[in-house]
Amino acid sequence: MRLCFLVEEHYRHDGMPNEVIGQLTAWGHRVDVVRPGGSLLRMTEVVDTGAHDAWVLKTVSGGPGLTLLEAAAATGLTTVNDARSIRGVRDKALAAAIGRGRGLPLPPTYAVARPELLREIPAAEYPLVVKPADGSSGRAVHLVSSPERLETLLPVLAGEGMLIAQPYVPNSGTDIKVYAVGGELFATERCSPLHPDPSVRERRVPLSSEVAAIAAQVGAVYGLDLYGVDVLLGPDGPVVVDVNDFPSFRQVPDAAARVARAVLGLARAGGGPTTAAPVHTAAPAAPVPAPAPATAAPVSLPYVLPLSIPAQSSPAQISAAAGDTV
Template identity: 50%
Template sequence: MTSTGQQRKVTRTGISSVHRTVDGSVLTAPARLCFIVEERYENDVMPGAVVDVLRSWGHEVDVLRPHGTVADLWDLLFTDSTRYDAFVLKTVSDGPGQTLLDAAAAAGLTTVNDSRAIRLARDKAVAAVRARAAGIPFPKTWFASRTALLDQIPADAYPLVVKPNNGSSLKDVHRVDSPEELARLDVDDSTRMLAQPYLPNPGYDLKVYNTGDEVFATVKRSPLHPGAAVVEEQIPVPPELGELALAVGRAFGLDIYGIDVVETPDGYVVLDVNDFPSFGRVPRAAEQLARTVLRVTRRSALAATTAPAVTIDPTSAPAAMEATA
């Protein structure tokens, strides 16, 4: 991905989705946007294709690379006129980009997704509890501050799936069938880990994406079944699966996201929630995501213009301080 307006050709094919989630036009005046993109995603299709589309529509888009730039927060966030209408994040779960996005939110600026929603989704232990509290089907979850503590999980809970609490891209996800197998697992003991019961499944996962316009579903080979004969493709979205995806978005406050789902004998179960995933095999993904970014930006701008003004009595704070002295 480049920081210029050079266009990137992206080819996508597949079946159109069945769920429309939002209506309304996008911004008509040019928006000023800042994409925070870490090195890992610099040459990926996403979010570069979204940047290209927005620029082709006449919007101003800068790309901030936290791995190679010292960010002047005062210049970035506190200027006489607002420098950017919104900030968009595409980084790894524990990367420095999250700090920059949180700083933008702390300054009262628009972020896509909402920075608090991203925090909820990226800490997998917190995400599990949030999903459970919202009534979303999610596996029972154990959290361990270091790998060695997982041996305290009862033997009758096996087989287990263990993975890092801040993992991404399905890396370091393991099935262990016994405490003895867990003891042989080669994982850094300083890693914060999650463990969940292994759920019987067809041997593949469903990746469900919400672009903000539509919900899509694709079949993806499971990291727990690497040898399974799986055709990775887009599939129609059953109504129950589409409603589950929308329920996750409402529970977390996300506009752009994906979920990993497994189909069990008891129905669909959500395994993971991802803000701004790859949207692989989703047709017209870049255009749909660009529309959502503009829609969220417009929504926030309208909310700011209609919010009641807050006035502070300059004498109240000293009085309160005197009262507590």
């Protein structure tokens, strides 16, 4: 097969996706790598409808890669994940609206276009977690203890664009990160960005049936195949605090081979899911065997308003809410 990976400069030297690209190449597949943040893109010609079996995105939120992926999807090409699904989780305000409207345990979420509008959130909602709606990798996440503390942070938040704010969920200081790949779920525990503790190392942990069910529901709600879910174990049960398309898959056994196989399966299926739902994997599994090689040779190319969407919203309604014109 011939695949196109869109890789931003931020991930140029990261193991994910480079190890996946290397695995696919080793299996005999052709992988073209495009760096949308470091290239002059002639958008009227960049998407060749016959050149690739699937396009795969590994970029930062807010980067130009998603626009290019949406251009590919608009011409009918297969994308991994689905381009509309990626848009639905990369806009955290939209993701909160979709998730709460469809029964996911997300905290109440406010969205503002200007940070000073956060003043209108009732004092009873504090402490708050405030972060950019297009944030990633823990960037600019703030725990705001009081309205007075908010005032001191307003200059810091001024350059972050659209912001979301959620009431803080009391927790132990660690997050549960659940990775979904190839129809399986893998859980890790790691230090929360709000409670940095160098002594807490990320590690594989058992996945409860309750959290597994929520993680599987996340994939169904947002239409994702390869994804990660951040879950806090709060006083009232698990709470979803973030969803990522194509995460790092750290601590997943044989991650590069598993992700590579999932990409190939989705490409062959035209982007549709390869399994009905992810299943809980409680223990490390055996190494993943390589599929039969392909014949192609490998190469590389250079207001404050609580948000809600009705549970039965159509894809068109969701796209309209996102500002998605694809």
